[in-house]
Each structure stands twice: as structure tokens, then as C-alpha cells.
Amino acid sequence: MRQITIGVAFHSPFYSPLFVAGRLGAFRDEGLDATIVVPPPGGTIDMLEKGQAPLVLSGVMRSFVLADRGGQNLVAIAEVNSRDGFFVVSRTPVANFTWRDLEGKTLALFGLAPTPWMCLQTALREQGADPTKVRALPGLDPAQGIEALKSGRADFLQTGQPTAEELVRDRVAHLAGPQAPIVGHVPYSSFVVTDATRKRDPEMCAAAVRALTRALRWMAARDGAAIAALIAPEFPETRPDTLAAAVTALQNVGIWSDGPRQDREAFDRLGRMLVAGGLIRTAGKYDVLVDDSFAEAAVNAVRA
The missing domain is CATH 3.40.190.10 (Periplasmic binding protein-like II)
Known part of the structure; x- marks a missing residue:
């Protein structure tokens, strides 16, 4: 069993697939003993760059920003949130x-x-x-x-x-x-790794994406109340009925897909939004900031 740390931007039911994967034992089934860590706001990229986590669940926005500013390329390997959750x-x-x-x-x-x-x-x-x-x-x-x-x-x-x-x-x-x-459809949050990790540790990347795929498939077959009941121990500060309503509200607007594939058009749309809003000058390219091969393989490997 390999121990890994996964950084996540915020402690929120928006990121339910990550918590579902943990509660279902999907990470362990893939040989990963995953510890979820929430850094200070904006700190997921620091976790990657400092080697504190090999994998983070973070906004793809941060990959766009880093590339625009001449930093290292961070690679999205699986889509987790397919819509804006605000x-x-x-x-x-x-x-x-x-x-x-x-x-x-x-x-x-x-x-x-x-x-x-x-x-x-x-x-x-x-x-x-x-x-x-x-x-x-x-x-x-x-x-x-x-x-x-x-x-x-x-x-x-x-x-x-x-x-x-x-x-x-x-x-x-x-x-x-x-x-x-x-x-509309944008890759709001994804599993993100450094390019070096993608090349050096493809087994870990593949295992994590398979675990995510199992979680997304499980969620797609259930309602918000069932999802909330599974992840409730992760949110002791939230009333169970409120958590169920919150997860249902997110599910009803299509926040989660039934798989982790990463769409080129959706990626480009997010890039255009960030340029239009003045956050970046130039949007990075899909073929540089995305590797969909792990998601494609996971979709083919995970049938249930």
C-alpha cells in the first residue's frame, strides 16, 4: 500500500468525488493510502511545487495562471468538477x-x-x-x-x-x-500533477484516476441524499439535512460527470473566460496543460 497526500483547494461538498472515493475505499482498492489535506487558500500549487503532495484537486485556473506567468507546466489528468459550483x-x-x-x-x-x-x-x-x-x-x-x-x-x-x-x-x-x-461546461477543478510526476510516476496517476472514476460512476447512479449520507463523516460541522440539500443542489446543476474525461472545447472556453476577465494574457494550450490518457484508460478499465 502506497501512502500519498492529496491536496484539495477547499473543504467543501463541491469536491464530493474525492471524499466519495475515500469513503468507498476506492483509493485503497487501487493500492493508495490517501490522506486528504486542505492547505491555506491558493496553496495547492505550492504543495505540488514543494513536493508536499504528488497530486492535488485544484482549479485548472491555476495551471493557466502559472503557464501565463512563465512558470512550470502543471498537467490536468482527470476532470472532477465539470461546472461552476457557485x-x-x-x-x-x-x-x-x-x-x-x-x-x-x-x-x-x-x-x-x-x-x-x-x-x-x-x-x-x-x-x-x-x-x-x-x-x-x-x-x-x-x-x-x-x-x-x-x-x-x-x-x-x-x-x-x-x-x-x-x-x-x-x-x-x-x-x-x-x-x-x-x-456551461468548463473544467472547473481537476486532478493536477507536475509534468515531472506525470512522466516519473504514471502508475500513481493511473491508480488515482481509476479511483476517481469509480467514485464518479457511483455518484451518477445515486441521488444527493445518498451521496451526502456517505460523506457526512467528512463534514461533521454541517447539519445532515443541509448537507443533503447542498449536494443535491450541486448534482442538479450538473457539477459532476459520470467520468473524468477532459473536453478540449470546455478547456478552451475556460481559457477564454480567464483572458476576458483580465486574469491572464494568453491561455495555455490543451495539449500542454492536459493529458487525457489516464482518464481515457480509466474509463475503459472501470466498468462498474
């Missing part, structure tokens, strides 16, 4: 909400990663809304964002799960809408 909630109810309702209002952004706002800006334009007319409030951690909403400093809040569900259930906020349907 939700917009409002301080007061908005009847028949449309995305143009954000114009002229203050939106407290998720401050721990740029991708949610990068994706939303392009999606707003595609919906006929003007993101430059949204008063974006950046740089807030989750607690500060909630406080901005409660105090009236913000009209809307961009947040993930289970926070969105908790705020709605506690009658602090009202659901405006999920970002996933308007953002």
Missing part, C-alpha cells in the same frame, strides 16, 4: 430573478479564488447583462462576504455550498440562482 444569493427576495438584476447592485464576490467572478463575467455578457454595471465587492473571505450581505453593504453574495443552503435555510438570504447553467 450560487448567487440575495439579501431581499427578487421576484422572477434574471441576471440583469445584478446591474446597478453590489455583489460581494467569493474572495478566495478568482474563477467564480471570471466565469460569471463572460456568462453575464452571454445573458445580455453588463458585468461592468455590477458593483463588484472583491477581496472578502466567506465570513466577510456574509457580513456584507447582512449589513446591507452588498445586495447579493456569490458563495459556494453548503454556505448558500445554510443562508437560505436560516432565512438570512434568498436564492437568486446557480452560476452553473449560464457558465
